[in-house]
Amino acid sequence: MPLQKVRPGTVHRLRPDISVLADSLEVPGIGHIPVNAFVLLGAEPVVVDTGLGLPDRNFVEALSAVLDPADVRWIWLTHPDRDHTGGIFDLLAAAPKARVVTTFIGAGILSCEHPLPLDRAHLVNPGETLDIGDRTLTGFRPPLFDNPATVGFFDDHSGVCFSSDCFGAPLPTADLAQADDVRDVAVEELRTAQLLWATVDSPWVQTVDVEKYLRTFDSLKDRKPDLVLSTHLPPAAGITGAMLDTLATAPSAPPFVGPDQAALEQMLASFQPDGGGP
Numbered sequence: 100m101p102l103q104k105v106r107p108g109t110v111h112r113l114r115p116d117i118s119v120l121a122d123s124l125e126v127p128g129i130g131h132i133p134v135n136a137f138v139l140l141g142a143e144p145v146v147v148d149t150g151l152g153l154p155d156r157n158f159v160e161a162l163s164a165v166l167d168p169a170d171v172r173w174i175w176l177t178h179p180d181r182d183h184t185g186g187i188f189d190l191l192a193a194a195p196k197a198r199v200v201t202t203f204i205g206a207g208i209l210s211c212e213h214p215l216p217l218d219r220a221h222l223v224n225p226g227e228t229l230d231i232g233d234r235t236l237t238g239f240r241p242p243l244f245d246n247p248a249t250v251g252f253f254d255d256h257s258g259v260c261f262s263s264d265c266f267g268a269p270l271p272t273a274d275l276a277q278a279d280d281v282r283d284v285a286v287e288e289l290r291t292a293q294l295l296w297a298t299v300d301s302p303w304v305q306t307v308d309v310e311k312y313l314r315t316f317d318s319l320k321d322r323k324p325d326l327v328l329s330t331h332l333p334p335a336a337g338i339t340g341a342m343l344d345t346l347a348t349a350p351s352a353p354p355f356v357g358p359d360q361a362a363l364e365q366m367l368a369s370f371q372p373d374g375g376g377p
């Protein structure tokens with residue numbers, strides 16, 4: 100029974116130095132979740148996250164449409180969830196000079212799947228920087244996250260923000276999920292979808308001190324990135340203020356409650372041509 104549609108990834112060249120390896124995953128009842136990885140062509144090339152590890156995906160091959168994988172110097176793993184680590188060990192093998200940019204916790208979690216040699220790790224905490232030859236990247240903790248190892252970053256040269264899971268949104272179609280511009284999605288539809296994602300991915304936001312939570316927006320408000328690149332949203336240009344306004348309401352959004360067993364059985368029945376059970 101297919102619970103997800105499988106689609107080949109798409110490459111978008113957003114700027115001369117930034118490409119998106121766009122993919123998506125359908126989650127029944129939720130929508131199509133974008134799953135992006137990015138390539139930042141600084142003097143030392145950086146790959147940001149490594150996509151899905153599904154059997155029909157080949158991250159290193161997809162990456163080779165943008166650059167020779169052997170030239171990758173940094174793999175910025177925004178956090179070691181499995182929708183971000185799909186191609187990481189294959190890429191480490193294909194890119195002998197590459198190091199994984201993560202935190203101490205991130206390296207530890209990643210090593211539960213496969214040993215990460217510590218000389219292939221480079222630790223960057225929020226607020227610290229990475230020099231990639233022609234620019235620095237400054238790590239930050241996005242307002243919303245689902246993993247304690249999460250570190251997004253600002254490209255100090257272009258101002259672009261890489262926000263990890265934050266700002267994600269399930270979208271109605273795979274085409275929209277893999278679009279090169281989130282403005283293809285209607286404003287109100289995007290707001291609703293981002294709030295849904297916020298409550299699915301970061302349910303803790305509904306228990307926080309709202310004033311303290313809003314202060315975590317400060318680095319985004321100070322830097323005012325014109326382009327925000329989330330793993331789970333098409334590229335978002337020119338709408339950072341609106342997206343922060345949306346996230347500001349997450350503490351009081353309706354909590355997400357997942358399907359129960361009866362709903363799952365209904366779902367399974369709907370996948371059968373004869374309407375019967377599995």
Ligand SMILES: [Fe+2]
Binds near residue numbers: 178180246264
């Ligand atoms: Fe995550």
Ligand SMILES: [Fe+2]
Binds near residue numbers: 182183331
């Ligand atoms: Fe994620």
